[in-house]
Amino acid sequence: MEPIPQAGVGKRICIVGASGKLGRHMVRHALDRGYEVVGVCREQSVPKLDDFAGRITVIGADTNDREAVARAVEGCAAVLAVLVPWGVRDYSSGTARAVMDSAEPGARLVFSCGWHISRDGQDRYPRKIKAAVAFARLLRFTRLLDMDDQYRAADLIFASDTRWTLVRGSDLEEGPAEGLPVWSRHVGDPVLASNMTRRTDFARFMVEAAENDALVHEAPAIVGCRTPSALAHAGERE
Numbered sequence: 001m002e003p004i005p006q007a008g009v010g011k012r013i014c015i016v017g018a019s020g021k022l023g024r025h026m027v028r029h030a031l032d033r034g035y036e037v038v039g040v041c042r043e044q045s046v047p048k049l050d051d052f053a054g055r056i057t058v059i060g061a062d063t064n065d066r067e068a069v070a071r072a073v074e075g076c077a078a079v080l081a082v083l084v085p086w087g088v089r090d091y092s093s094g095t096a097r098a099v100m101d102s103a104e105p106g107a108r109l110v111f112s113c114g115w116h117i118s119r120d121g122q123d124r125y126p127r128k129i130k131a132a133v134a135f136a137r138l139l140r141f142t143r144l145l146d147m148d149d150q151y152r153a154a155d156l157i158f159a160s161d162t163r164w165t166l167v168r169g170s171d172l173e174e175g176p177a178e179g180l181p182v183w184s185r186h187v188g189d190p191v192l193a194s195n196m197t198r199r200t201d202f203a204r205f206m207v208e209a210a211e212n213d214a215l216v217h218e219a220p221a222i223v224g225c226r227t228p229s230a231l232a233h234a235g236e237r238e
Ligand SMILES: NC(=O)c1ccc[n+]([C@@H]2O[C@H](COP(=O)([O-])OP(=O)(O)OC[C@H]3O[C@@H](n4cnc5c(N)ncnc54)[C@H](OP(=O)(O)O)[C@@H]3O)[C@@H](O)[C@H]2O)c1
Pocket: 017, 018, 019, 020, 021, 022, 023, 041, 042, 044, 045, 048, 082, 083, 084, 086, 087, 091, 112, 113, 114, 115, 168, 169, 170, 171, 172, 199
């Protein structure tokens, strides 16, 4: 196995939404790269980070809690934030706003979302994705989720002059790492057609994006590097 580059030695990174599936993979990758990790997650989810006890600092708070996020991001060279559309109290946009308003000047900010977010309207979505998004938007009436708030969060990010990257995940699966996902600017590009990424690889992409200035002000749509579409079209990007 190749040695893991220790890009994070001497640097602090904050992971907002650390207790979720993606968040815990990101914590592991960040520790592997030598970062000092500060995690933020809902109070009731703090025990989900017990595996990392003694190795990370955990702040138990909602991820849109401005005061808690401000404390967590202090001194951080990078902030990785999971945007989720749960509830109808602007959780995604509140999380994005809290991170952008309180991060250190010049910090790298890397946010996660799905392919459904479009930066420039040039994405070409398969019918299945369009239908799933339309259905999810309708579910606002249940008050369990508010997809439109993820769009509001993305608009705030796109308009920001912080050093942001918005990583757009394909469908996800668990399983052993396959390698750093490949990316493209637009859903519909052939390289993305397989629409599947291992969650651990998505997390690695998030962590490495914090070290990659070429991704500043990009909204890469990612796909697993071992998927058929990635293998067939590797290296193609408009
Ligand atoms: N699932 C997919 O197929 C998929 C596809 C493409 C992109 N993505 C993106 O990948 C990222 C991670 O998604 P994931 O599906 O893999 O899930 P995940 O990592 O398990 O994250 C879910 C997050 O939502 C939080 N959460 C759950 N219920 C909540 C509630 N009622 N109120 C507030 N927060 C709540 C969780 O916090 P707790 O730990 O506190 O519960 C956790 O931080 C997201 O940005 C998502 O948009 C997902």
